[in-house]
Amino acid sequence: MWLSVVVLVHVLLLSNSVESQSIIDTLPGFPGKLPFKLETGYIGVGELDEVQLFYYFIESERNPKHDPLVLWLTGGPGCSALSGLLFEIGWIILSPFTFDYANSSGRNKPTLELNPYSWTKIANIIFLDAPVGTGFSYATTWEAYNSNDTSSTTQTYEFLRKWLMTHSKFLVNPLYIAGDSYSGITIPIIVQEVSNGNEIGHLPPLNLKGFVIGNPLTHEIWDINARLKFAHRTALISDRLYQSTKRNCQGRYINPDPNNTQCVEDLREVNECVANIYIGQILEPNCAIESPKPNKLWSLSPHLDDNFIDTLHSTPDQVLEPWCRYYNYLYSYIWANDKSVQKALHIREGTIADWTRCNRSLAYTDNVITSIDYHQNLTKKDLRALIYSGDHDLTIPYTGTLEWIELLDLSIKDDWRPWFVDGQIAGYVTIYTEEKYSLTFTTIKGGGHTAPEYKPKECLAMIDRWFAYYFL
Template structure:
């Protein structure tokens, strides 16, 4: 492991970033890379959070820089100088928590395997490897053993994280060492159940006035609410689905206020990039050069992370092992990955019998994993409603809506789950979400 200091001269603040590899699996062939940043408040007392970025195959560096970490890119200064410049994120979760950002599974970010077999991974294998990683990390960092532990993540981590929480819980019960001070988990816009998530898209589009009342009602009548697996022999249903896709097809599903900009980007500002550093969809976005000005696309901002993470000086500072990765990718779309868990709802249901706290939050403008689908599976857990649907506020303004659920046993609450929407938030708006959804207390 190693520690480096990232200095932001404008703010006169140093971010101490520790990085390292931990080997897991047979003969420790899988080497998982992590970034660790201590809490700015009280590292000895504040929670320890394991953060998993979705994908699968998307680097934890995205979570650190674009979502909940203490650093973000200063786009004005970066574009002017041609090199990425960092600014502080005033809403970083590291203000109240110690955070491990983990590149998992092998093939993600800077994580790698010394064998080809190590790249063959599934939902359950990935969860088991991450559990092993966490145990070994805590052995190496015993000063954090007593800190409250939370497993957190977004997007596809909604499948993996509950499995990891179950592994930790079971391990504690059978005496696996070290014993972890598990307190709960936090999930943002989580993939949970393919059928529920996908079939909630059409009701969401209707609620947001993206499709008409008439089209919605006809769809519900003829397709019986089935958007994921419609009856393809039903001509009326298929016509309605085509009409719906036409209505929403030009929108970025992760944030419906933005356009879908697969091929509508200008040149990548002033940075010079080697195209081999970019995955397929990023390449289209960042390197296309239309003749007329086009709308802004959030993918334009990814140019900086490719430039920074693939800089040899940066990789030397991060102590990336030579020869283990040809280049860093934001998301690896070539993983040999088996999606063997179709729904994580049962894992949530099992955890309701444990003394944990859960926070599930959703941007209310995310159509990839609509909040109404998330609310649906939470309702299926049959928890007691402790506090019903009500607004929550930031600086006197409505920031979203929330509900608090609890599992009661003999009038004793052993588990509680808070569901919260974030007004204006999308699946890529964790920076907004982090402002008022702390992971240590609700």
């Protein structure tokens, strides 16, 4: 009885933070009513709710009452949740719709079509624009726009508690924190906060079961250094150059000693070999409008130059050759900045100047060097983890991910073996355990950064089986 009263009081207090919450029945570009339940809204977090985080929530198309509840965070930092909804690039295919490119060209408004491999077919998903300044999220003071890894994770945890207070029917659903790319830094911290909060009695108690991260960043230097080994394994550099670079640079490939002339020369040769490789998926064309970067292999971001959108806007009806995946993303700028779309989504007028898929001017400080220590702490918890990597991703290669997983010193329950979709190998899986903790690592064959944009069918099969405790 006492607990019920406390929960009711918290609901009354926290519900004031949800200043808008709307059910969306139709969207510009989609014919008729949406065949799934879409809700959008803002929740205020931080001191005086000065940070207003925008979210999209889609109920599972299968069984909302029993299917998992997933909080999804796109990477970046600063990449909008809408990117996950519409593409899942660098970052997985969770969307219930994708752009119908065949019927959308130039300045015409893009049209939408259903995505048969949406993760919302088997899970309830909250797509969150975080940190502040991402997507449609905004702050009411200039100071509140300044954020970092630790403040952002605290705000995300606060958001989740407040959201569940106003959606209490999902409190019993298994909860998973999920995301990709840069979210590999923040998700383990959020999971740690949720776990600690449950232990000390924060309300409401969250039914945390685990976390999912695709192509995860865990340590910038570690992950970028792993590109040399990946480039060698995929025949982008020769055996001779690989061995020479290892020997002369002694593992220091980022900002090497300028007096180490042999290392500098080796790295120059390495960069010459990969200069025209699209590091997001090494088999796809490299965008012609991307400026050459002399140290491309040792730069974290695969993003294009700032003139990318201007270039595409200036020639919207021309076919750019060769085709590059980034060209598709122009449609999201056209659609999300359309006033009728923003009205349909119930975006607060005047809160942002322009929607951008990934906000590169974010006032954000990456103050957590590595999340590996958090992963180590989580191995002592009763949790499940799924880590997956597109095996053609040079941005954050699977080679580095496997190396930090090995550092956790877990027991191997099921060693490297293939798993299948439609009778074909979809990837290779290893399952690790430590008492009540389990970690599943898998590659997605042919996937890039991140995997579901490239292999949506295989990734849906992966997450569906893993949620069902059957893998793979």
